[in-house]
Amino acid sequence: MTAPAAIALDQVSFRWPGADASCLEIDRFELADGERLFLHGPSGSGKSTLLSLVGGVLEPQRGSVTVHGQPLAALAAGARDRFRADRIGFIFQLFNLIPYLSARDNILLPCRFSPVRRERLREAGTTPEEEALRLASHLDLDPSLLRRSAAELSVGQQQRVAAARALIGRPALVIADEPTSALDADRQRAFLDLLLAECSAASAALLFVSHDVRLAERFDRVVALAAINRVAAEGMP
Amino acid sequence: MMPAWHLAWRSLVNRRLTVALTLVSVALSVALLLGVERLRHDARAGFAQTISGTDLVVGARSGPVQLLLYSVFHIGNPTNNISWQSVERIAGNPQVEWLVPISLGDSHRGFRVVGTTAGYFEHFRFGRERRLAFADGRAFSGVFETVVGAEVAARFGYRVGEPIVVSHGSGAGVSFAEHADKPFTVVGVLSRTGTPVDRSVLVSLEAIEAIHLDWQGGAPIPGLAIAPEQVRKFDLTPKAVTAALVGLKSRVAVFQVQRFVNTLPDEPLLAVLPGATLQELWGLIGMAEKALLAISALVVLVGLAGLVAVVVAGLGERRRELAILRSLGASPRQIFLLLALEGLLLSLLGSLFGIALLYGAGAIAGPWLEARYGLPVGLGWPSAFEWALLGAVLAAGLLASLVPALRAYRYSLADGMTIRI
Numbered sequence: 001m002t003a004p005a006a007i008a009l010d011q012v013s014f015r016w017p018g019a020d021a022s023c024l025e026i027d028r029f030e031l032a033d034g035e036r037l038f039l040h041g042p043s044g045s046g047k048s049t050l051l052s053l054v055g056g057v058l059e060p061q062r063g064s065v066t067v068h069g070q071p072l073a074a075l076a077a078g079a080r081d082r083f084r085a086d087r088i089g090f091i092f093q094l095f096n097l098i099p100y101l102s103a104r105d106n107i108l109l110p111c112r113f114s115p116v117r118r119e120r121l122r123e124a125g126t127t128p129e130e131e132a133l134r135l136a137s138h139l140d141l142d143p144s145l146l147r148r149s150a151a152e153l154s155v156g157q158q159q160r161v162a163a164a165r166a167l168i169g170r171p172a173l174v175i176a177d178e179p180t181s182a183l184d185a186d187r188q189r190a191f192l193d194l195l196l197a198e199c200s201a202a203s204a205a206l207l208f209v210s211h212d213v214r215l216a217e218r219f220d221r222v223v224a225l226a227a228i229n230r231v232a233a234e235g236m237p
Numbered sequence: 238m239m240p241a242w243h244l245a246w247r248s249l250v251n252r253r254l255t256v257a258l259t260l261v262s263v264a265l266s267v268a269l270l271l272g273v274e275r276l277r278h279d280a281r282a283g284f285a286q287t288i289s290g291t292d293l294v295v296g297a298r299s300g301p302v303q304l305l306l307y308s309v310f311h312i313g314n315p316t317n318n319i320s321w322q323s324v325e326r327i328a329g330n331p332q333v334e335w336l337v338p339i340s341l342g343d344s345h346r347g348f349r350v351v352g353t354t355a356g357y358f359e360h361f362r363f364g365r366e367r368r369l370a371f372a373d374g375r376a377f378s379g380v381f382e383t384v385v386g387a388e389v390a391a392r393f394g395y396r397v398g399e400p401i402v403v404s405h406g407s408g409a410g411v412s413f414a415e416h417a418d419k420p421f422t423v424v425g426v427l428s429r430t431g432t433p434v435d436r437s438v439l440v441s442l443e444a445i446e447a448i449h450l451d452w453q454g455g456a457p458i459p460g461l462a463i464a465p466e467q468v469r470k471f472d473l474t475p476k477a478v479t480a481a482l483v484g485l486k487s488r489v490a491v492f493q494v495q496r497f498v499n500t501l502p503d504e505p506l507l508a509v510l511p512g513a514t515l516q517e518l519w520g521l522i523g524m525a526e527k528a529l530l531a532i533s534a535l536v537v538l539v540g541l542a543g544l545v546a547v548v549v550a551g552l553g554e555r556r557r558e559l560a561i562l563r564s565l566g567a568s569p570r571q572i573f574l575l576l577a578l579e580g581l582l583l584s585l586l587g588s589l590f591g592i593a594l595l596y597g598a599g600a601i602a603g604p605w606l607e608a609r610y611g612l613p614v615g616l617g618w619p620s621a622f623e624w625a626l627l628g629a630v631l632a633a634g635l636l637a638s639l640v641p642a643l644r645a646y647r648y649s650l651a652d653g654m655t656i657r658i
Binding site (some may be wrong): 084090100113 | 243244247248250251254346373557558561562563564565568569570571607641653
C-alpha cells in the first residue's frame, strides 16, 4: 500500500462569499507524498485561494480537500487549525515573520502551536532549540543572527528564517507561496537549493507556487493552475 | 494557551513607547480612583477618631451637625453661647461625671484659641480612648499661660517659655484687633494627635475673660486699658461659653441627660451624641463623596478607552501578523485570546503602576496633607472596597479588551491566510 497523497482535491468548487461566480473549480489535483511540485499561475488566478483551501482556512462549497488521507471537511474548525499546525509549513512571499519576535522565536513558533511537532522532535532525539540551530545552519543562517529581531534581518535572511520555521518539527507538507519573488536572481537560486534540499532531507512534499517559470526546471512536476482551474481557463482567453 | 501569553507579552514589549504612554494614562486614572477612595475613607476615619469618650456635646440650640462641627472640629462658627448658669446646672446633674466647657472666638495667627479648663487635658479622648499627652511642659495654671497643639508648635517653632499674642476673632492669619496688651506664655506643647487639637491654642476660661475685660461688642473700649497684673482683681468667672463636652457616669443615662439638657427651661440648648451626629454628617456629605468617586470612575473609563484606541489602532497594521499566525495553526479563538490578553495585561500593569503611584504619592504628600489639612493618609494594605474597585477596573479592562479582540477575530476569519497590507 502506498502512502496517501499529500494533497488531493476532488471536484472542488469555491466561491468567495458575496461573489457572483466561483473563483476556483478544480476537478482533480494531486500532490504525491514527498513530491516536489511547481504550481505555475499568474497573480489573480486563485493561487492564494487554493492554498487557503489546502490549509483548511477556507472551506469549499463543493467537493473534497484531502491532506495526507484526512478529508478536511470531516474536521471541525479547531481541529483543522491543529491539523494545519501539525502537518503543514507555510512560506509566504514577503514579510513572513512576526516582527516583535527574534528570528529564533519565529522559527520555534510552530512548536508552540503544535505539540505534535514538539513530540516528533523529541522522538528524533532533539529539542526545538537544537533543531532551530540545525535548520538555521543548513539554511546558511549565522547563529548570531538568530538572536536578532526579525525586523533587523535582510529580506533574504527573513525568507530563510521563514523556511526554517516551515520545516521545524518535520511537517509532511511544505507550501511556499512565491517565496522568492522578493529576491534577486542569484539569491532565488540559492534559496531554492536550500529549500529543495531541506524538503528532501525531511522527506516533505513541497507545493511551490510561483508565476516565474524559470524556476520550474528544478521540480519533479510542473502544473499550470490555468490547466486545472476551469474558472481561470474560461475567464482568461 | 501558552503561545498567546508569550506572543501578547512580546508584542507589548515591542511597542514599548505606546504601551508605556497607555500604561501611564491607566495608572494615573487608577491612582486617582484609589486616591479619592482612600482620602474619603481616611477623612472619615480621621473625623471619627477626633472625639471619643465624650458622651454628649452641649451647645446653643442649632443643628446637631453644626454644633459638632464648630465645637469639636473647629469648622464654622457658633450661633450662640451657653450661659454659665446653664453650664453649672448641667454639671450639677447627678448623672454627669465630668463637664469640660469650651469657649471659642479668638485666634492666634490663623489657629483657633480654645478657652477651656484643665479638665480638658484629663477628659478629652481621641482615637481609641487615647488621652492628650504633653510633648513638653505642663497644663496651664496661671491666667496668661497657654498650651499649644503640635501643629501650632511645629509651624511657628514654639517652645515652652515663648510669649505669644492672641487676636480677636477667628480671622485666618491677619487680624486687626490683637490682644497685644496681654501676651501669653507657652507652658506646654501637646503631642501630635491627628485631630483639630493639633491646630489649637489652649488657654483657660479665665484668660478669655481677662483679655476681654476692657472690650465690648467686639472692640476695645476707648480709653479703658486694664493691665495684665490688674486682671486678678476682677471676677474672671465666665458669663458664657460656646459649648461643653460632657461625660456621664453611665452611658445608659445618655438619652435621659440629653433630654434634661434639651428641656432646660431657662435657655434653649441642644445636646448631641457625637457618634450619631457623625453618622448624620456622613449622610450629608455622602452625595458629594459619591459624585467624586463617580467622576474618578469616569476617568478610569477614559483611560481604558485610550487603551482600546491604542490596541485597535495598531490592529490594522497587524493583519499581516494575524494571517501569519493563522498559517502557523493559530485558531481564530487564539487570535481573539491574544488580543484580549494584550488588553488585560495592559490594564493589569496599569493598575499595578497606579497602586505604586498612589503609595509613592502618599509617602511623599501624606505628611504635608496631614500637617496642612489634618488629613491622615494611611499607607496600609488596600481595603476590601479598594480591592473591589481594582477588581472592577480589571473587569472593565477585560471588557474593553474584547473590542480589539473581536475585531481581530473577525479579521482572521475574513482574511484567513491571505496577507493584506
